[in-house]
Amino acid sequence: MKKKKINVAVTGLNAIDSPGPGVPVIRALRDSKLFDVRIIGLSYESLEPGIYMHDIVDKTYQIPLPTAGKATLLERLKYINSIEKIDIIIPNFDAELFNFIKLADTLKKELKIKTFLPTLEQFEERHKSNLPEFGKKHKIKVPYSKLIFNVKDIPSLRSEFTYPVVVKGKFYDASIAYSPEQVATYFNKISAKWGLPVIIQQFVHGQEVNVTAIGDGKGNTIGAVPMRKQYITDKGKAWSGISIDDKKLMSMTQxxxxxxxxxxxxxLEIIKDSEGDYYLLEINPRFPAWVYLAVGCGQNHPEALVQMALGENVKPFKKYDIGKLFVRYSWDMIVELEEFEKISTLGEL
Amino acid sequence: MKLKKNLALSDSGFVFDPSTGDSFSTNPIGLEIIRMLKEGKNANDIKSQIVKTYMTDDASFEKDFYDFVNMLTKHNLVEGEKEKN
Incomplete structure (x- = not known):
């Protein structure tokens, strides 16, 4: 079958120790049997490794940070599109999604660029800060949590929580604190990086299991693969994981x-406690950095997303391989100064 | 006592629990016992088979067998109630 040629723009090229999902999403698209992709990387910083992976990314453009707002982003995308004729954009960062969701209609109407994103309501409702209400509404167990805006709120946490607690940033970062003093340290660190509020969540003892999934927007699960972290970095990221057979988890996802x-x-980030109960810790509104494991297990979720963005009907995947592992590795690329100079000064490579 | 139904065993003694992602390795006797448990054999059936094949007696077998079963239970490889003998 002849593959359809498409230009896909992808963010999240930071294949670092806490990796963005861009590179695995691109690898999934390059494995596609349906599409012949030209990849336009969209980066925020000059040292995102994906920029220099020329067999992964065909051309990279810097884009403005999410804080610059959607108008600035749109202007930049207009310029990039005038050269690259982008068919689809796949944003991969939580922090940039708000702007992309807001721009989705404009991108489609004015620039003929398609996306396949959660609605603004879905995006807002699953925010870490809204998780308790989300759990109540959808009848899913969620650890008790509270938002704090000031270090003065920390001493009173004792009346509502038993230590340890998890201190979380609104977009990223989570640390386990065993005392009010530790909460204060993490509060200052996290709020300086990600702003306020900071979320205090009851720590649930158990085994962490994650699911990468894709929905069609009509209530159907197109694909889902559960994974247990095998090796975890000091940032809590999976450096290795294995696909598992967990029917209860799959049914919860569906x-x-x-x-x-x-x-x-x-x-979905979930904790299974010793009683076999599942607690939803977080919903990340984009593919995880380990999404390529799903491809290895027989479900190419990024390819399915592109199909749906193009308006094609996609049949749900019925199975996946159990007991497949991913093992991440680091690799030093040698980069010529000219390349670094080009992306740093011209914003293109 | 019943082992989890979907437990995967390889000839090298590698045991994989697909519901949790846990994996273990066991020696050839352990593998033989796990295989017999999976087939639904009870402790007496397994004892007769092992005592017939290897140079061991009932008392030594029972001690090692129940240690082994405790280990399987501890590692969450067992489902249902403990075997009644």
């Missing part, structure tokens, strides 16, 4: 996608 009518890629 139930959640059905009740939210989730549209696009997602990752």
């Amino acid at each position: 139930k959640l996608i059905k009740s939210t009518k989730w549209r696009g890629g997602m990752e």
